Amino acid sequence: MKIGIPRALLFQFYYPLWRSLFERLGCEVVVSDASTKNLVQKGIAVTVPEICFPIKIYNGHVINLMEKGVDYIFCPRFVHIEKGYWFCPKYIGLPELVWKTIPGAKLLTIDIDCCREDTADIKCYLSLAKKLGVSNHDFKAALKGAAEDFEKFRSLCIRGLTLDEAAEVMFEGKKFEDFDIPKFETTIGLLGYIYNVYDPFISMNIIKKLRELDVNVITFDMIDPNDLLRHRSEETRRIFWTFPDKLYQAATVMIKDMNVQGLIHITAFGCGPDSIVGKEIEHDYADSGVPFMTLRIDEHTGESHLQTRIEAFTDMIKRKIRKVNER
Amino acid sequence: MKASFPHMGCVTGYKKLLEKLGHEVIMPDPPSQKTMELGVKYSPEFICFPFKVMMGTYIECAQKGAELIVSSGGAGPCRAGMYPDVHQKVLQELGYNTRVVVFDSLFQDFHAFYEKVKIVKNGTPNYKLLGLAKFCYNLIKKMDKLEKRMKIMRAYEINQGDFSNAWKDIVKMFEKCETTREVNRTYKKALEIFDAVPCRKVEESQRIRVGIVGEIYVIMEPTVNKNVEEILNNLGVEVENVQYISDWVEHNIVPQWLPFPKSHRVFRMSDKVAPLNCGGHDKENMGWVYDFAKRGFDGVVHLMPFACLPELVNLGKFPAISKELNMPIMSLSLDEQMGEAHVKTRLEAFTDLIKSKHFAKQRSTIGDAIGLKAQSAARKVGSKAQEVKDNLAPAPHTPAKQLTK
Numbered sequence: 001m002k003i004g005i006p007r008a009l010l011f012q013f014y015y016p017l018w019r020s021l022f023e024r025l026g027c028e029v030v031v032s033d034a035s036t037k038n039l040v041q042k043g044i045a046v047t048v049p050e051i052c053f054p055i056k057i058y059n060g061h062v063i064n065l066m067e068k069g070v071d072y073i074f075c076p077r078f079v080h081i082e083k084g085y086w087f088c089p090k091y092i093g094l095p096e097l098v099w100k101t102i103p104g105a106k107l108l109t110i111d112i113d114c115c116r117e118d119t120a121d122i123k124c125y126l127s128l129a130k131k132l133g134v135s136n137h138d139f140k141a142a143l144k145g146a147a148e149d150f151e152k153f154r155s156l157c158i159r160g161l162t163l164d165e166a167a168e169v170m171f172e173g174k175k176f177e178d179f180d181i182p183k184f185e186t187t188i189g190l191l192g193y194i195y196n197v198y199d200p201f202i203s204m205n206i207i208k209k210l211r212e213l214d215v216n217v218i219t220f221d222m223i224d225p226n227d228l229l230r231h232r233s234e235e236t237r238r239i240f241w242t243f244p245d246k247l248y249q250a251a252t253v254m255i256k257d258m259n260v261q262g263l264i265h266i267t268a269f270g271c272g273p274d275s276i277v278g279k280e281i282e283h284d285y286a287d288s289g290v291p292f293m294t295l296r297i298d299e300h301t302g303e304s305h306l307q308t309r310i311e312a313f314t315d316m317i318k319r320k321i322r323k324v325n326e327r
Numbered sequence: 328m329k330a331s332f333p334h335m336g337c338v339t340g341y342k343k344l345l346e347k348l349g350h351e352v353i354m355p356d357p358p359s360q361k362t363m364e365l366g367v368k369y370s371p372e373f374i375c376f377p378f379k380v381m382m383g384t385y386i387e388c389a390q391k392g393a394e395l396i397v398s399s400g401g402a403g404p405c406r407a408g409m410y411p412d413v414h415q416k417v418l419q420e421l422g423y424n425t426r427v428v429v430f431d432s433l434f435q436d437f438h439a440f441y442e443k444v445k446i447v448k449n450g451t452p453n454y455k456l457l458g459l460a461k462f463c464y465n466l467i468k469k470m471d472k473l474e475k476r477m478k479i480m481r482a483y484e485i486n487q488g489d490f491s492n493a494w495k496d497i498v499k500m501f502e503k504c505e506t507t508r509e510v511n512r513t514y515k516k517a518l519e520i521f522d523a524v525p526c527r528k529v530e531e532s533q534r535i536r537v538g539i540v541g542e543i544y545v546i547m548e549p550t551v552n553k554n555v556e557e558i559l560n561n562l563g564v565e566v567e568n569v570q571y572i573s574d575w576v577e578h579n580i581v582p583q584w585l586p587f588p589k590s591h592r593v594f595r596m597s598d599k600v601a602p603l604n605c606g607g608h609d610k611e612n613m614g615w616v617y618d619f620a621k622r623g624f625d626g627v628v629h630l631m632p633f634a635c636l637p638e639l640v641n642l643g644k645f646p647a648i649s650k651e652l653n654m655p656i657m658s659l660s661l662d663e664q665m666g667e668a669h670v671k672t673r674l675e676a677f678t679d680l681i682k683s684k685h686f687a688k689q690r691s692t693i694g695d696a697i698g699l700k701a702q703s704a705a706r707k708v709g710s711k712a713q714e715v716k717d718n719l720a721p722a723p724h725t726p727a728k729q730l731t732k
């Protein structure tokens with residue numbers, strides 16, 4: 001059986017888990033092509049214009065998978081992966097949104113409503129066993145194995161690899177040592193959700209670009225999840241979305257513990273949680289002395305715009321460091 | 328304490344409650360263009376429209392010296408749950424010493440809820456508080472009932488503006504009420520006032536009805552939605568709005584498994600297309616759309632603030648749902664750039680469309696009736712069927728297909 005996984009939204013984060021799970025169950029995993037202008041345009045054509053950019057891209061990938069002729073498209077509904085923390089409403093309505101905008105899409109949907117980050121809770125996934133024709137016992141074993149793989153993947157990330165690099169280590173036979181993690185003088189924290197940072201169409205390979213400018217990049221997935229929890233306080237109203245909260249906590253960790261020299265917040269047009277989180281970070285760390293820049297990306301953003309802005313930003317930071325050192 | 332609240336729909340109830348708790352009430356003005364501009368200036372750029380309008384209102388209230396702003400919130404995945412935090416931060420940045428107190432659901436964290444009640448209740452004993460809440464709830468409920476009635480009757484007023492003027496008088500009458508008995512008496516009087524307004528008589532088959540669904544703030548506050556309800560009424564269309572404060576309170580206080588109020592049943596009607604609520608009123612709204620279709624409404628107007636998260640999920644589904652239910656749904660996404668002429672033009676076009684659809688449907692049902700008669704007659708006369716059909720088929724509107732069946 002061919003299972004299609006769209007290369008969009010949380011794909012890069014959960015890909016190792018899903019691929020490992022479906023391969024253990026004897027399915028063939030088909031991943032949609034990397035986002036291209038053509039693919040994204042197809043998504044934009046069917047989706048309501050007002051919705052945020054990542055959802056349009058997601059629809060583009062679903063169409064791409066349908067063209068490839070898969071049996072099912074795996075489209076999980078994320079609700080909770082931590083008690084009291086939600087996903088953005090669009091994730092909760094995603095399967096129906098796709099089902100109603102792309103007629104004929106055969107979706108394989110599960111509700112992810114559990115309290116663990118790897119989502120490998122049997123009660124979320126068990127409904128798949130029946131649909132795929134696997135016995136419950138086999139399914140449990142496969143899920144357990146997949147969860148172990150996911151853990152290995154996360155530990156690679158925390159050691160400093162980006163999600164893409166870690167996935168290469170997991171599935172393409174590369175080794176951790178093959179990647180030399182650059183060590184430059186300047187470190188910039190890149191705040192952005194998985195799809196904003198890792199989708200080459202949204203981010204335009206921002207990590208690569210920053211490394212070319214001799215800058216270390218830290219993203220929230222490279223920070224130990226336990227560190228992220230440490231700064232949560234009872235005093236302020238919590239940010240009740242899982243990933244936006246991770247982002248906010250990551251900003252805290254980066255500023256307080258890692259001494260980053262600058263923060264870049266990369267956000268997609270029309271992102272709801274970002275409008276709040278961006279403001280909160282801006283307000284709470286206004287006095288920290290760390291420069292903060294917001295990059296807003298949509299389907300019209302040109303690559304040169306992004307290049308110019310990050311170049312100016314890194315130049316400014318480097319000049320600042322030089323000045324401090326001279327004193 | 329000098330207290331205030333955001334302006335949302337009919338505010339007499341909130342004003343009464345705060346007054347009775349011994350606060351000095353600073354009445355918020357209905358949001359004007361100036362309020363919106365003020366809000367837009369100090370809000371995060373991509374936040375939803377209600378936040379910006381409320382921000383403007385809060386700043387205006389703070390300028391007038393309000394020390395306490397009371398509002399309701401949420402803890403779901405909708406951004407409304409984060410409003411108070413950001414509002415507070417912006418007010419702080421601007422140097423106002425105003426406190427924003429927001430009531431979340433009392434089932435989620437009763438302790439936190441009660442702490443906030445303590446701030447607002449201003450030393451009023453609890454037994455009195457319950458009585459006050461009951462009085463204000465009764466007042467709001469009565470006013471909502473009148474408003475619902477007005478939005479149906481206003482479609483048929485002979486002199487345009489009669490009902491709106493009557494409503495202004497009624498609000499003033501309610502503001503003077505001090506006891507439950509007075510509220511009930513005023514309610515009866517208001518009904519009499521409504522009945523005295525001259526209206527056209529319209530047959531049941533001629534009535535055009537439109538439901539309004541959408542985000543609670545924009546559908547309740549007429550100055551924000553550019554008076555959609557009144558425009559529709561003036562075009563001769565009955566309007567049913569799905570959100571009123573009293574309904575909202577009932578929906579949140581009565582346990583979900585009970586079959587009343589109606590919103591609980593409606594909530595479950597959309598299980599197929601929206602298994603889970605996405606945070607706002609999206610699942611309920613979807614249910615209302617199904618409910619309107621079941622009750623034979625002619626159309627639905629969907630109002631949402633620009634980039635509202637839960638309503639966007641609905642917006643994405645509406646084209647398919649509209650086809651499925653054979654009912655036109657018009658979405659209006661509102662923001663500070665929205666002009667009244669734009670809303671009016673679109674509503675006029677929409678009304679034209681649903682009216683012609685309504686009457687076309689009627690003609691075709693009349694055609695059906697004639698077709699049935701023709702068939703029964705044909706059975707009787709046997710071979711002369713075709714002749715009889717020809718004689719009975721009157722209108723060019725009658726679809727030929729149905730006759731030959």
